[in-house]
Amino acid sequence: MERAMAVQAARRWQGWLEERLGWDRVRMFLAHKEVPVHSGTAWYYFGGITLFLFGIQVATGILLLLYYRPTATEAYESVQFILTRVEFGWLIRSIHSWSANLMVLTAFIHMFSVAFLRGWRRPRELTWLSGILLLGLTLAFGFSGYLLPWNTTAYFATKVGTDLVGSVPLAGPALARFLRGGDEVTGATLTRFFGFHVAVLPALTTALLGLHLALVQRFGISTPPWLESRGDVPQMPFVPNFLLRELMAWYLALGVLGMLAALFPWPLGEKADPFAPAPAGIRPEWYFLAAFYTLKLLPSHIWVLESEQAGLIGLGLLALWWAALPFWGVRPDGHERTRLLTGTGVLLIAWLSTFSVLGYFK
Ligand code: HEM
Numbered sequence: 001m002e003r004a005m006a007v008q009a010a011r012r013w014q015g016w017l018e019e020r021l022g023w024d025r026v027r028m029f030l031a032h033k034e035v036p037v038h039s040g041t042a043w044y045y046f047g048g049i050t051l052f053l054f055g056i057q058v059a060t061g062i063l064l065l066l067y068y069r070p071t072a073t074e075a076y077e078s079v080q081f082i083l084t085r086v087e088f089g090w091l092i093r094s095i096h097s098w099s100a101n102l103m104v105l106t107a108f109i110h111m112f113s114v115a116f117l118r119g120w121r122r123p124r125e126l127t128w129l130s131g132i133l134l135l136g137l138t139l140a141f142g143f144s145g146y147l148l149p150w151n152t153t154a155y156f157a158t159k160v161g162t163d164l165v166g167s168v169p170l171a172g173p174a175l176a177r178f179l180r181g182g183d184e185v186t187g188a189t190l191t192r193f194f195g196f197h198v199a200v201l202p203a204l205t206t207a208l209l210g211l212h213l214a215l216v217q218r219f220g221i222s223t224p225p226w227l228e229s230r231g232d233v234p235q236m237p238f239v240p241n242f243l244l245r246e247l248m249a250w251y252l253a254l255g256v257l258g259m260l261a262a263l264f265p266w267p268l269g270e271k272a273d274p275f276a277p278a279p280a281g282i283r284p285e286w287y288f289l290a291a292f293y294t295l296k297l298l299p300s301h302i303w304v305l306e307s308e309q310a311g312l313i314g315l316g317l318l319a320l321w322w323a324a325l326p327f328w329g330v331r332p333d334g335h336e337r338t339r340l341l342t343g344t345g346v347l348l349i350a351w352l353s354t355f356s357v358l359g360y361f362k
Contacts (some may be wrong), residue, residue, distance in 0.1 A: 029217075033238035036223040042112035043251040046106050053103035053252045055211070057141075058259070060096040068148070070194035072187030074322065075150035083268060090265055097266035099257055100142055104287045105213075106253075108352075115325065115345050116351040118336070119222045125326040127215040130208055132323045137205045142285055144197040150190060155272035156282040158193075159185045164295070165306040186274070225336065256278050257332055281357065290352045291315055293359030322348065 017023045035044060067086055069078040082089035096218050111131060114120060120128035145276035147158045162185060181188030227233045284292050295311040302310035321328075323343070329341050 023226060029238045031237075033217075033220065035221050035242045036226055036227070037234045037236050038224065040113070040117055040224065043117060044242075045246055046110035047112055047216070047248045049249055049253050050103055050106045050110050051209070051213075052313055053099050053257075054205070056099045057096065057103065058098065058202070060092050061202075063092050064096060064197065065076065070148070070191050072150060072190055072272075073189060075148060076268075079111075079149045090260060091186055094261035094264075094266045095257060098260045098264075100145060100221060101286075102253070102257060102260075104138055104142055107135050108200035109286075111135060112349060115341070117222070117224050118329075120223065120326040121225070121330065122326070124215070124219055124222060127212060127219070128326050129323065130212040130215065134205065137208065137320060139287060141197065141201050141205075142287060144193040144201065146285055147185075147190060147193045148197065149268055150272050151269040152272050152276075152279060153269055153282065155185060156278045157279070157284050159190065160282060160292075161284060162189075164292075164312070166314050167306070169305075169309050174215055183272075200259070265285060267325055272297050276334035286356055286360065290355035291362065293355045294351075296359075296362075318348075 009255075014023070035041065062081065067082050069075060069087070079093065082093055085271055086092075114128070114131070145159060147154045156283045162176050162179050165179060166172045177183065179189070179192065180186070223233050242360075283289060286351060294315070297306055298311050299305040300307050305313070325341070325344075328337065330336050
């Protein structure tokens, strides 16, 4: 009797929701959503893991905001307070820093896997382009967040980074001034970077992520062309089969993150002293190392340009070429430029990994 009443109440509640939200349409959509099953299916988890890590960043970032102060006189001390006085503050900060790094890594893995699995082919060009912008925003999160503790390495790395921005032909000097809030890295830079980090970048990322995920829902996950031509690719229902596997992947990611954050607490270093000479061996975060080291290797002048200008033009063109992949990856007759894609992708991965390692040890 009680059970029958409970079922009736649940039905009435469902009817109420259905009338107001059209919930049944969502349920029907999810019931029909499928994911192709093949030897590369595991790569499809990386978009979701990146999303999960972004969620962790938002949650831990809000907690850090409760104590952090964005001024040159208080920033370092407020982080020190979080580390020593706030209960579990050290863990929250360590998770935020480690998760930021893992998110950059998984976003790169996700990008290269959709490139090789051909997830960018018609009609998914905008999914690819929104992804490229999301990667740019993720790197901007890293660059702006790095300065916030106001420690020596962050201060001088930001000086080097914003100097490089200043070398961009034409718009560079104005852009560098805009980023720094003046000609030097000062407290004004810190306050600006804080604004970018906690307001501008989260708003842009949330909007773009909404578009990216809406496009993924609209077109479904693609099947690689070499399987499509064989016909009849086995599919797995998204709910519950893929979703449960994705949740296991998140659980694993959380395990790795928790282990790194607890066993290797993120260091704070010394407070920045703008009047002190730059310490030796200043280098940017690992994800900028390949570009940084490449620029360092260039001769002082290339043709009429200074080395940094020429290098930045080259790196910019390379990034544009990669972003435009959906537009050169397939010939007008519909045949793929397989060798060009594989060659570009493999060379990019080889360059990023070797130059990052070389840049780290130089
Ligand atoms: C903040 C960063 C990002 C998040 C949170 C994210 C999230 C996701 C998710 C959840 C999916 C569906 C599952 C999957 O295929 O993995 C997806 C698909 C996709 N993403 Fe991303 N992504 C991000 C960055 C990127 C980047 C950097 C690119 C490439 C430039 C990219 C391109 C794509 C494409 C083309 C698909 C469709 C794949 C297919 O249909 O086979 N995404 N993304």
